[in-house]
Amino acid sequence: MNKKNFEIKTIFVFVTVLFTLFLIVPMCFVLIKSVMADSGGLGFEHYIDVFTSKGFLQAVGRSFLVSSVSAVITVVLAFIIAYAVNNTNLPNPLKKIISITTVFPMLLPTITYGFAIIYSLGKKGLITEFLGLNVEIYGFRGLVLGYVIYTLPIAFMLINNTFKYIDKKFIIVSRVMGDSPLQTFFITCIRPIIGTLGAAFVQSFFLSFTDFGIPAAIGGEYTVVASTLYNEMLGSAPNFGNGAVVALVMLIPSILSIILLNRLEKYNFRYNTSSNIGIEKNKVRDFIVGILSVVILICVLSVFVVIFIIPFVESWPYKKIFSIEHIIEFFKDTSLFKIYLNSLLVSLLTALCGTLIAYGAALVTSRSTLSRKSKQVVESIALIINTIPGMVLGIAFMLVFSGTSLRNTFFLIVVCNIVHFFSTPYLMMKNSLSKMCASWETTAMLMGDNWFKTIVRVVTPNAKFTIMEVFSYYFINAMVTISAVIFIVGARTMVITTKIKELQHYAKFDDIFTLSLLILATNLIVKGIFAFISKSQEKRKEKR
Amino acid sequence: MLELRNLRKSYGSNQVLNDISLDIQDCEIVSVLGPSGCGKTTLLNVILGITDITDGQIIFNGEDISEKPMEQRGFNIVFQDYALFPNLNAYKNITYGLKNNPNISTQEEVEGLINLLNLNEHLDKSINQLSGGQKQRVALARTLVMKPKLLLLDEPLSALDGVIKESIKERIKTIASEYKLTTIIVTHDPEEALTISDKVLILNKGEISQYGTPEEIINAPKNDFVKEFILKQLTIKKNNIFSLFGGNNE
Structure with a gap:
């Protein structure tokens, strides 16, 4: 190897080998498994088997339907909230509260959403009793509600981000040119974000289509693709060949989504400047949008209230008396607390190693003189991963590594998350x-630094805030994920989310919600620590 | 003395520098002047050592350094955007190189530089609090602490306005004579080039159009390019200023 650029070449080779071993090879395994006949040799019997079973096509149809409906609702709600935050004169503290509460559900695993919905809106549920409702929530309705709660934060972040960069000056221009208020709204508000609205729809659809936690909790008899996939792999009569076929079917909408997202890029406006000129006074608009946003958020949050109540009640719904017995028992049960420690370990390792790898890969593409081909390799890795749902990756890992000594190890779980x-x-x-x-x-380098010293003394200090963001992104996601890890954890390496799935069979909902609270508390602490660090850094900068 | 011998640089079939040969004497200030795309930045990168040459030789004080890696040549550069490190304050930027090479400049020498560049009151400031001219001076100081054998300046005045431009120009001249530094300045502004340097190298389409003292270029332009693009601009400027002061332009 040429001595020049030695370090960055080493990073490039490491990243390429890592993703070849733990992404490309496993995905090829899924493909091979799907075309291997049980008798050995090639054959399409699994495809025929899967596609001729009546349940499967129905599940695909349901997945499409329920994901589309949820995505439409999500985009509308996310738009209203983003509009309230960006285009009204609501007081700033309120805007801040709205933004923060909207993304709150991200700190909890999706499987918890499902159980929270059951305990809120099911028969004898908290909200059901409080409002005297009677709605069937298992199946379609529950899924839609769960998916909307799950994808609202992401859709909101996408739309909010675009809104922020819309040049508000154009509203004034449109008005002085004599447009009617409705025309102004379409030209200066809808048109510039139409691409992002599309992207938010696609993203929400993709997330709902591939999510495992919500249907696992609340799907009931309403089978979707994700539940079919789980049953083929870990159900009572597993069939890995059929599972591989279902996994590949799940991959199709994912790939289409990514292609669509890239196409939608073109609809995005590029404003040269973003002057903040102040927003026109309109109390009626502010009032309506403000109320709507608050109502949406109250609805979302009310679903989660049960998480804070159930563990502290003696026996829900029969004996509604305050008691901390469950909590005491929970912490006495060392096996449950050990699972929390497992989750913590996995998340810390994922965040630490993941941040290093993402940093290294980004150094290759944005701060090196490596050939364009090498940079394209890294770019393609990122793009491919974007199209692969967690469940599919988990199944791929399961197929490749079962029977090896890596099976069920923390190492494999961490690599899978990364x-x-x-x-x-x-x-x-x-x-x-x-x-x-x-x-x-x-x-x-002219001042005598070698490559490594430059990274330590100059690049890293200036990338500090992004590094912290990346770390907390990895940490929180590793803490709440279930879709991939459900297929690769073992008895010794169980994490909280997979334990929740197990506890479902024993109907131990006190423990389920206590574990969820632990996840929430941990994520809040991590967020809090990083917020504190960046705040105090900023203050120090200002002082200087 | 820096000697360039039949220097060529091409990217694929695109010839960026073509047969450049010239000598730069010790302690001389040389400006490289030309329109954008003429190859002046490539020439700078080639001398510095960021870019390899396709053909030819670079000889410094009798030694062929064509193959020598950048960090061993002992040259240094101030980039157009200064490349100051925002995580460090002005003083830490200036003394950055001392961490790797503690003996390269003494404390007195560093203080002398800070005084010369009038940076005393700005040492504790973060980079974002400095004005354009202050940033330029910090970047100059940081480079000079390294005691370069050859100082390269990439468009050192283009980001500065009016009065500051003139004062930095004077400072560059003072530094070059005080530290006996051979200095190469890249610029696209004829006025700047002709007023700051001992010699001017005019490049056009990767070739030397003319290499001479400012007087030679004004009084004996070698070809139409020098006349059209360099002298014409200066004449218009001259006339504008004369008419502004109501004077006679002859």
Whole structure:
């Protein structure tokens, strides 16, 4: 190897080998498994088997239906909230509260959403009793509600981000040109974000289609693709060949989504400037949008109230008396607390190693002189991962590594998480690194630094905030994920989310909600620590 | 002395530098002047050592350094955007190189530089609090602490306005004579080039159009390019200023 660029080449080779072993090879295994006849040799019997069974096509149809309906609702709600935050004169503290509460559900695993819905809106549920409702929530309705809660934060973040960069000056221009208020609304508000609205729809659809936690909790008899996939792999009569076929079917909408998302990019406006000129006074508008947003958020949050209540009640719904017995018992049960420690370990390792790998990969593409081909390799890895649902990755890992000594190890779970969530951290890092001055490395080298010293003394300190964001992204996602890890955990390496799935069979909902609370508390602490660090850093900067 | 011998640089079939040969004497200030795309930044990168040459030789004080890696040549550069490190304050930027090479400049020498560049009151400031001219001076100080054998400046004045431009120009001249530094300045502004340097190298389409003292270029332009693009601009400027002061332009 040429001595020049030795370090960055080493990183490139490491990243490529890692993703070849833990992404490309496993995915090829799924493909091979799907075309292997049980008798050995090639054959399409699994495809025929899966597609001729009546239940499967029905499940696909249901998945499409329920995901589309949820995505439409999500986008509308997310738009209202984003509009309230960006285009009204609501007081700033209220806007801040709205933004923060909207993304709150991200701190909890999706499987918890399902159980929270059951305990809120099911028969004898908290809200059911409080409002005297009687709605069937198992199946379609429950799924839609769960998916909307799950995808609202992501849709909101997408739309909010675009809204922020709309040049508000154009509202004034449109008004002085004599447009009617409705025309102004369409030209200056809807048109600039139409691409993002599309992207939010696609993203919500994709997430709902591939989510495992919500149908696992609340799907009931209403079978969707995700539940079929789980049953083929870990159900009472597993059939790995059929499972591989279902996994590949799940991959199709995912790939289509990514293609669509790239197409939608073109609809996005690029404003040269973003002048903040102030928003026109309109009390009626502010009032309506403000009330709507608050109502939406109260509805979302009310579903989660049960999580805070059930563990502290003696026997829900029969003996509604305050008691901390469950909590005491929970902490006495060392096996449950050990699972929490497992989750903590997995999340910390995922965040630590994942951040390093995303950082390394981003250095290759944005701060090195490696060939364009090498950079394209890294870019393609990120793109491929974006199209692969967690469940499919988990199944791929299960097929490749069962029978090896890696099976059920923490190592494998951590690697699986790192691969699964790689895209976003990588893009965050790349974005931040490519904005930095291009001449730093040359300058530092002329001052006597070697490559490593430059990274430590200059690049890393300036990427500090992004590194912290990436770390907390990896940590929180590793804490709440279930879709991939459900297929690769073992008895010794159980994490909280998979334990919740197990506890479902014993109907131990006190423990389920207590574990969920632990996840929530941990995520809040991590968020809090990073918020504190960046705040105090900023203050120090201001003082200087 | 820096000697360039038949320097060529091409990217694929695209010839960026073509047969560049010239000598730069010790302690000389040389400006490289030309329109964008003429190859002046490539020439700078080639001398610095970021970019490899396709053909030819670079000889410094009798030694062929064409193959020598950038960090061993002992040259240094101030980039157009200064490349100051925002995580460090002005003083830490200036003394950045001392961490790797503690003996390269003494404390007195560093203080001398800070005084010369008038940076005393800005040392504790973060980079974002500095004005353009202050940033330029910090970047200059940081580079000079390294005692370069050859100082390269990439468009050092283009980001500065009016009065500051003139004062930085004077400072560059003072530094070059005080530290006996051979200095190469890349610029696209003829006025800047002709007023700051001992010699001017005019590049056009990767080739030397003319290499001479400012007087030679004004009084004996070698070809139409020099006349059309360099002298014409200066004449228009001159006339504008004369008419502004109501004077006679002859």
